Amino acid sequence: MSIFPENVSTYGQAIDNLFWLILAFVAFAFFVSLFILIYPLIKYSSKKVNRAEYITGEKKKHFKWITIALVGLLLSDFVILYVEHDTWGEIESVPSKADVRIAIIARQWNWIFVYPGPDGVLGTTDDVTIDEMNSSLHVPINANIVFELRSQDVIHSFFLANTRLKQDALPGRTVIRWFNITKPGKYDISCTQICGILHSKMRNFVLAETPEQYKHFTDSLYNANKPATASN
Amino acid sequence: MENLHHKKSFWSKYIFSTDHKTIGIQYMVMGMFMAGVGGYLAYVFRYNLAFPGKSIPFYGMLGAEQYNAFVTIHGMIMVFWVGMPVLLSAFGNFLIPIMIGTDDMAFPTLNALSVQIFFLSAVILIASFFVPGGAFGGGWTMYPPFSAGGYLNHNPDFFKALFSGTSLLILAVALEFVAMLMGGINFLVTTVNKRAKGMTPWKIPVIIWFLNIGAVIFMFSVGPLVAGAFMLLFDNVLGTGFYDPHRGGDPMLWEHLFWFFGHPEVYVLLLPSLGVLAEIVPVFSRKPLFAYKTIIYLALLSAFLSVLVWAHHQFVAGIDPRMATFFSIGTILISIPFAGIFLSYMATLWGGKITMKVPMLWAIGFIGLFLIGGLTGLFLGSNTFDIYAHDTYFVVAHFHYTLFPDIFFGFFAAFYFWFPKFSGKELNPKLGKWHFWLTFIFFNGLFFLLFFNGLAGQHRRINDYSSFSLISREPYQTFEQIATISAIGLILSQFIFLYNFISTLRSNRKSVKNPWESTTLEWLSDSPPPHGNFNPYPVVYRGAYDYSLPDVPEDFTPQNVPNPNNN
Ligand SMILES: [Cu+2]
Numbered sequence: 001m002s003i004f005p006e007n008v009s010t011y012g013q014a015i016d017n018l019f020w021l022i023l024a025f026v027a028f029a030f031f032v033s034l035f036i037l038i039y040p041l042i043k044y045s046s047k048k049v050n051r052a053e054y055i056t057g058e059k060k061k062h063f064k065w066i067t068i069a070l071v072g073l074l075l076s077d078f079v080i081l082y083v084e085h086d087t088w089g090e091i092e093s094v095p096s097k098a099d100v101r102i103a104i105i106a107r108q109w110n111w112i113f114v115y116p117g118p119d120g121v122l123g124t125t126d127d128v129t130i131d132e133m134n135s136s137l138h139v140p141i142n143a144n145i146v147f148e149l150r151s152q153d154v155i156h157s158f159f160l161a162n163t164r165l166k167q168d169a170l171p172g173r174t175v176i177r178w179f180n181i182t183k184p185g186k187y188d189i190s191c192t193q194i195c196g197i198l199h200s201k202m203r204n205f206v207l208a209e210t211p212e213q214y215k216h217f218t219d220s221l222y223n224a225n226k227p228a229t230a231s232n
Numbered sequence: 233m234e235n236l237h238h239k240k241s242f243w244s245k246y247i248f249s250t251d252h253k254t255i256g257i258q259y260m261v262m263g264m265f266m267a268g269v270g271g272y273l274a275y276v277f278r279y280n281l282a283f284p285g286k287s288i289p290f291y292g293m294l295g296a297e298q299y300n301a302f303v304t305i306h307g308m309i310m311v312f313w314v315g316m317p318v319l320l321s322a323f324g325n326f327l328i329p330i331m332i333g334t335d336d337m338a339f340p341t342l343n344a345l346s347v348q349i350f351f352l353s354a355v356i357l358i359a360s361f362f363v364p365g366g367a368f369g370g371g372w373t374m375y376p377p378f379s380a381g382g383y384l385n386h387n388p389d390f391f392k393a394l395f396s397g398t399s400l401l402i403l404a405v406a407l408e409f410v411a412m413l414m415g416g417i418n419f420l421v422t423t424v425n426k427r428a429k430g431m432t433p434w435k436i437p438v439i440i441w442f443l444n445i446g447a448v449i450f451m452f453s454v455g456p457l458v459a460g461a462f463m464l465l466f467d468n469v470l471g472t473g474f475y476d477p478h479r480g481g482d483p484m485l486w487e488h489l490f491w492f493f494g495h496p497e498v499y500v501l502l503l504p505s506l507g508v509l510a511e512i513v514p515v516f517s518r519k520p521l522f523a524y525k526t527i528i529y530l531a532l533l534s535a536f537l538s539v540l541v542w543a544h545h546q547f548v549a550g551i552d553p554r555m556a557t558f559f560s561i562g563t564i565l566i567s568i569p570f571a572g573i574f575l576s577y578m579a580t581l582w583g584g585k586i587t588m589k590v591p592m593l594w595a596i597g598f599i600g601l602f603l604i605g606g607l608t609g610l611f612l613g614s615n616t617f618d619i620y621a622h623d624t625y626f627v628v629a630h631f632h633y634t635l636f637p638d639i640f641f642g643f644f645a646a647f648y649f650w651f652p653k654f655s656g657k658e659l660n661p662k663l664g665k666w667h668f669w670l671t672f673i674f675f676n677g678l679f680f681l682l683f684f685n686g687l688a689g690q691h692r693r694i695n696d697y698s699s700f701s702l703i704s705r706e707p708y709q710t711f712e713q714i715a716t717i718s719a720i721g722l723i724l725s726q727f728i729f730l731y732n733f734i735s736t737l738r739s740n741r742k743s744v745k746n747p748w749e750s751t752t753l754e755w756l757s758d759s760p761p762p763h764g765n766f767n768p769y770p771v772v773y774r775g776a777y778d779y780s781l782p783d784v785p786e787d788f789t790p791q792n793v794p795n796p797n798n799n
Contacts, residue, residue, distance in 0.1 A: 003687045005702045018617050019687075026607045033578070033603050037596065040581035041588065044517070051787060052780040053583035057522035057576065066523070066575045070568050077564040077610070084616035085557075091619060092553040154378035155483060157548065157623060161689035161702055164620040168549045170484065171377060172477020188700055192623040192691040194304075194371040195378060197296045200694045 008187065008208070009163035010180040014087040016164075021083060025076040091165065094176050099143035106149075106156035106169040109198035111189055113137045118222050122148065128225045136207035137189070139181060140214035146178040157193035160206060168193060181208040250340035251763055253654065255347050256326030262347075263318035266354060267640075270309035271723050273302045277695070282716035284696055299695035300369030301397070305357070307372030308401070311497070312408050313354055315639045319504040320450075321350070321415050323646060324443045326654060328419055330754040330761060331437055333428025333770045338421040346414035353407035360400035368397040371693060373494070376475035376486050380467035393469040402465045409454055416447035428753065430772035434525060435791065437752050437776040439507030441528050446503040449535050453496040460489035487549055491542035499538045501635065503531060505642025506573055509595050511776075512649055513577050515750045516592035517584030518787045520777040523576045530569035537566040547615045548622045556615040563613040570606065574599060585780070585787070589748070590664035594645035597672050598637045605633030608683070626686025629679045636675060644668070644729070652743035655736070656759040663732040670725035677718030681711040751790045752776050 004016055044052075057063060103114035103122055110133050117126030139145045149158055151169040159166045163179045181187075191202035209217065246254060272290075279286075280294045287293055294302070325343065329336050337343045360367045370378045379398055393399060423444050427436070463474040464486065473479030475486050514521045521527070541562040543551055577599060586592070608630040611617050621627060644667070651659055689702045697703040746755040753772070757765050770792040778789040784796075 003684060005689050015617060015620050018614065019611065022611050022614060022617065026610055030603060030607055033575075034600070036575075036578045037581070037599055037603070040578075040584065041586055041596065044581065044584045044586050046518075046585045046587045049585040052518040052585040054520065054780050054782050055522065055583055056520045056524070056777075057579060058525060062579075063523055063526060066572060066579060069575055070572055073571055074564070074568060077567070077613075080610070080614055081557075081560060081564065084614055088553065088556070088616040088619075091616070092556075155375050159623075159689075159691060161620075166548050166619050166622055170477075170549070172482065173484075188702060190691055190694075190700060193375070194300060194369075194693040196370075197300070199300070200296060200696045201699060203699045 005161050006183075007162065007164065008181050008183040008185065009165070010182060011087060011091055012162070012164040014090070018080070018084050018087065022080055025080070029073065029076075091177075094146060095144045095178055097144055098146035098178070100139060100145045101147070102137070102139075102145065103148040103150065104137070104158060104169075105152060106158070106191065106195075106202075107131075107152040108154065108196050109133075109191075109202045111135075111137075111158070111191075111202065111204040112152075113204075115218065115221065126222070128221055133201070134204060136186065136205040138207050138209060138214055138217045140211045141181050141184055141208050143211070144178055144180050146176060149175045149177060154195050155193050156191045156195050156202070159190045159192045160187060161190070162187040166192060181206070184208050184210060248344060250336075250344045252325045252329045252337045252340065252343065253761060255343050256322045256324075257654065258347050259317040259325060259350070260322035262351065262354060263314050263322060263643075266309050266313040266317075269358070270306050270314060271726075273306040273309070275719060275723055277302045277306070278716040278719045280695060281697075282713040284698065294695070296695045297366065297369060300371075300693065301361070301367040302369075303693055304369050304372055305361070305367050305401075308357070308405070310635070310639065311372070311501070312405060313357065315501045315635070316408070316412055317350060318643050319501055319639060320412065320443065320446060321346075323439070323504050323508070324415060324419050324447070326650070327754065328422055328440055328443060329426070330653075330757060330765050331440055331752055332423060332426060332431055333753045333766060333772065334422070334426040335764045335766070335769075337418045338426060339418050342414050343418050346411045346418070349407055349414070350411035353404045353411060356400055356407065357404040360397045360404065363395050363397055363400065364392075366397055368401040370398075373490055374401075374464070374486075375490075376464060376467065376483050377477075377481075380464055380475040380483075390469060396468065399465060399468050402461050402468070406458060406461050406465075409458055412450060413454070416451050419444055419447045428770050428772050431791075435772055435775050437507075438510035438521065438524065438527060439504065442503040442507035442510070442531060445531050445535050446500045449496045449503075449538055450500045453493045453539060456489045457493035460486055484549070484551075487546055488542070491545045492539065495542045495545065496538040498634070499534060502570075502638050505598070505638045505645075506531075508642050508646045508649070509577055509598060511750075511752065512591050512595045512645055513580050514777050514779055515649075515748050516589055516595075517581055517586050518779045519580055519584040520775075520779055521576070522579040524775065524777060527573050527576050530572045534566055534569040537562060537569070541566055544613060544615070544618075547618045560613060560615045567606070567609065567613070574602070574606070590659070590661050590668065591645050591649035591748075593665065593668045594641050594648060597668060598641035598645060601633055601637040601641065601672075601675070605630060605635075605637065608633065621686060623692050624686035625682045625690045625692065628692055629682040629686060632679045636679075640671070644671075649748070650754075651736075652747050653754055653757075653759050653761070656743055657736050657739065658741040658743040658747070659736050660732050663728055667725060667728045667732065670728070671722060674718045674722035674725060678715050678722055682715055684708075685711055749788050751778055751788050753791055756790065756792060 007013055007016060055062060101116055101122055105112040112131045115128045116122045117128055119126055149167055149169045151171045156169045158169055165179050167175055167177050185208055187206045189204045189206060191199060276288055276291045276294060277299055279288045423440060466472040467474055473481045475481045475483050510521055541559055543559040544563045547556050612621055648664055685708050688708055743759055745759055753770050756770055772791045773794045774791055776791060780787045781789050
């Protein structure tokens with residue numbers, strides 16, 4: 001059993017790997033520090049020692065060990081920073097190739113999904129908006145899903161744990177984020193920014209399907225939602 | 233009527249006193265009471281998490297709205313009405329004059345006013361539970377527009393809006409800041425002007441340095457937030473739109489103002505407790521504090537860095553991704569001085585002559601737990617891993633592993649250490665040890681497993697996880713129950729402390745003047761210290777940590793002992 005939920009995104013594994021790398025540094029530092037803390041309690045117990053040594057620690061040769069430890073800590077920090085740099089850039093910037101463009105809008109208390117309609121462009125009259133509690137956002141697998149994230153009212157936060165992605169939705173701003181899911185399935189979307197009484201119920205799904213299933217879904221969706229003004 | 237003619241009635245001696253020791257004790261008692269309130273709130277919502285939908289003993293059913301209010305006010309109380317008054321105000325007021333060898337604070341009346349305003353702020357906070365709509369439930373960070381009216385408690389009627397949970401909370405926090413500012417000014421002026429003859433800067437004990445550095449960080453960072461809080465209050469009661477994007481405002485403004493204060497605030501809370509460790513560890517190691525001067529420099533460095541790291545709380549808030557790297561580096565850098573301070577404390581142990589008396593147990597437990605809290609911070613300082621971990625129980629467990637040892641282990645270490653001084657009595661050490669071990673075990677039982685809940689994707693501030701498939705499954709439900717049972721154990725263990733405290737006060741177990749054979753000035757005063765503290769006032773000849781000096785038969789040399797070469 002893994003300590004993380006199953007990763008189904010292209011970039012999720014990099015985040016999990018980063019965790020294990022940091023854990024290696026942390027575990028090492030923890031056990032060394034614990035030794036430095038506990039061992040003297042036994043070795044220098046008043047039962048065994050007659051008189052303490054007079055060491056002020058102001059001399060360089062005494063402080064040397066702490067300097068070494070601090071440099072070690074600083075170096076491991078910068079190793080982490082170096083390793084994570086590319087992953088951060090990958091997740092936080094928009095990929096050049098967007099296979100599907102959608103909008104996700106938060107409100108008290110639901111995630112609203114806006115599909116671009118047959119023209120594939122958001123903000124046109126053929127957009128279809130789904131605003132239903134517990135509804136699913138349909139997406140094709142192995143495709144770059146680029147979404148505009150907004151909020152209608154207060155701050156919410158979009159969290160799709162199985163892809164490791166989290167992003168706050170702020171009123172008055174549009175943030176563009178993306179994910180690419182590699183495995184079909186139904187995954188929880190939750191809100192991670194406290195937003196009121198039904199914050200706990202602000203749960204929807206991402207339904208990742210094969211491209212054929214997705215095509216079938218959008219075709220029937222767009223057929224059922226033909227704009228009244230579009231005659232031909 | 234006769235009472236009025238007494239020189240010191242109960243009221244003027246204990247309630248409206250301007251004596252720094254009484255004020256310190258008032259802050260401590262109020263902080264302890266508020267810790268009880270905050271602990272009770274935690275008990276209620278933890279019970280709800282472990283046993284959802286069940287009626288909670290000593291409360292009843294907990295709805296979503298109350299759940300949100302309880303977690304919010306729990307956080308507010310523990311930071312602003314427990315951590316601040318106990319660590320900063322109680323320690324500062326009780327210890328600063330007596331440890332620098334003077335009679336009182338520089339401005340005793342301002343000091344008394346500060347404690348009265350603090351009391352008022354606590355009353356307003358608790359009152360906010362009882363107004364229509366209940367206490368504010370939008371998280372202790374109070375992010376607008378949720379907190380800015382229109383969405384939760386806002387009422388177009390001015391008075392109804394003013395007496396809403398949101399407005400009362402903002403008002404209570406603002407008053408608490410005023411009280412702390414008055415205290416902070418007092419700390420600085422007292423320390424600068426009233427030190428005993430001979431107490432040059434490098435002879436000042438670390439805790440006095442740290443209390444002052446903490447006060448400076450607080451005063452520097454709180455200004456913008458006070459302005460921000462007033463804008464928030466105006467949004468609520470006057471209907472302005474400072475944080476409303478539909479009217480040209482910006483919610484991100486609050487996030488910056490809040491965390492510009494909120495992150496340094498962590499160090500305001502941490503420094504006094506680190507000061508406590510610096511006083512206790514050398515005493516029970518019979519050894520000078522390792523690298524005293526370096527520790528002071530590191531704390532000054534951290535104070536400077538503390539105002540440069542705030543936006544690491546906003547990695548997923550939509551700030552410019554390039555900015556995140558800057559704040560990541562700042563976060564990495566600020567861990568260095570604190571690691572250096574902790575390592576210096578550990579180095580103090582090496583070559584010492586260590587006795588594990590009760591205050592020392594708390595000090596060592598503090599360092600051990602903080603190690604976990606500090607190191608897990610590495611995961612969150614990484615902006616990339618934070619994309620996943622932000623606002624999960626990993627964060628909750630992490631900051632409880634820093635703040636709980638800081639506030640409670642720091643307080644108890646100090647309490648067991650200085651109790652003989654402020655009461656003249658001797659606590660029961662056996663009960664002190666029981667109190668320590670039970671608190672230590674139950675604390676770990678409460679928070680350790682929650683790291684795993686966080687990694688499994690459990691997000692915060694949810695009263696009911698039944699609709700989330702990742703969390704409402706084993707072993708995470710069992711972990712919730714272990715956490716809650718530990719929380720109950722943790723709260724019950726504190727009654728050992730209360731019993732020890734009260735029964736000792738009523739007993740006749742007199743303490744000697746300097747029970748731990750410490751070097752600092754407070755131990756020269758009687759126990760409890762009389763009004764005015766010293767007679768005659770001490771003169772300082774040496775630093776605060778002269779333990780086991782070579783060529784001196786005793787293993788401690790108090791600060792007022794002249795250098796033998798000069799005699
Ligand atoms: Cu929400």
